[in-house]
Amino acid sequence: MYPIIDTHTHCYFPAIEKDQAAIFRKCEEAGVKIQVQIGCDEISSLAALSLAQKFKGHYATLGLHPCDVKNVGIKNEEYHRYKGFEAYDLKATNFEQLFALFTDIYEKNKDHIVGFGETGFDLFHENSEEILALQKTAFRQHLNLCETYQKPIIIHTREAREVTLNFLEKEMPNRKNIRGVIHCFSEDAGFAEIVTKQYGFFLGIGGVLTYNKTEAIREAVKKTPIEYLVTETDSPFLVPRKAKNKKQRINYPGLLPEVIELIADIKNIDPDTCGHILFENGKRLFNLA
Numbered sequence: 001m002y003p004i005i006d007t008h009t010h011c012y013f014p015a016i017e018k019d020q021a022a023i024f025r026k027c028e029e030a031g032v033k034i035q036v037q038i039g040c041d042e043i044s045s046l047a048a049l050s051l052a053q054k055f056k057g058h059y060a061t062l063g064l065h066p067c068d069v070k071n072v073g074i075k076n077e078e079y080h081r082y083k084g085f086e087a088y089d090l091k092a093t094n095f096e097q098l099f100a101l102f103t104d105i106y107e108k109n110k111d112h113i114v115g116f117g118e119t120g121f122d123l124f125h126e127n128s129e130e131i132l133a134l135q136k137t138a139f140r141q142h143l144n145l146c147e148t149y150q151k152p153i154i155i156h157t158r159e160a161r162e163v164t165l166n167f168l169e170k171e172m173p174n175r176k177n178i179r180g181v182i183h184c185f186s187e188d189a190g191f192a193e194i195v196t197k198q199y200g201f202f203l204g205i206g207g208v209l210t211y212n213k214t215e216a217i218r219e220a221v222k223k224t225p226i227e228y229l230v231t232e233t234d235s236p237f238l239v240p241r242k243a244k245n246k247k248q249r250i251n252y253p254g255l256l257p258e259v260i261e262l263i264a265d266i267k268n269i270d271p272d273t274c275g276h277i278l279f280e281n282g283k284r285l286f287n288l289a
């Protein structure tokens with residue numbers, strides 16, 4: 001059996017948290033060795049960190065999701081449902097305070113924090129000049145942290161192909177040695193070629209690869225050298241197709257074998273070899289021993 005790394009998961013969400021022991025046992029049975037819990041704002045970054053502090057093989061990132069750039073300092077009842085944070089008082093009310101806080105949290109938890117993000121562009125939920133400007137500012141702040149601490153950047157891009165490519169083209173030449181991943185890769189082979197060749201970024205491949213209408217993603221996976229691919233779930237979202245057909249509603253890292261087997265099939269290599277390569281790629285992304 002091959003070891004598995006989930007390079008992008010949110011297991012602190014209540015949907016998983018309430019069933020945590022059973023779900024983590026299933027992950028272990030499936031061969032999951034490493035889970036990277038991704039932060040999306042102040043509280044979720046702390047929730048991600050708390051999992052990393054508690055469980056062996058879990059790591060965290062600190063970040064501000066592009067859909068949350070307007071919500072800094074605003075109490076969201078949903079987020080305050082994360083276990084242990086029900087009564088948490090937000091400390092940051094603006095970007096400056098939030099990224100100063102991330103710096104401070106990182107400095108105190110270097111063993112547990114392996115990257116910054118998710119950041120990036122999302123014009124699916126809102127497409128305005130205002131949000132775009134905020135997303136750009138936040139993205140730059142994440143890049144500053146990545147550069148200072150030599151950690152990878154976790155990039156989210158949705159309905160923002162040109163915006164993302166233009167931003168990277170402008171920003172990346174001024175930045176030194178930043179590793180990164182295009183998380184939940186859902187663009188095409190052309191986009192994949194640019195981000196892998198120009199920036200050496202990885203592509204985060206998950207449940208979306210298994211869906212009926214995602215031929216372009218399978219084509220991108222086929223054309224991209226396997227050393228640029230990493231596995232991710234984006235749990236609790238994006239259940240792979242076969243699991244979904246069996247009425248599975250919550251995604252978790254233990255469902256990754258379906259994705260790994262499809263990658264193996266597309267690449268025409270055996271699943272065990274494929275699994276081992278993808279595991280090593282994930283460790284390289286986050287510089288894990």
Ligand SMILES: [Zn+2]
Nearest residue numbers: 008038118234
């Ligand atoms: Zn995510």
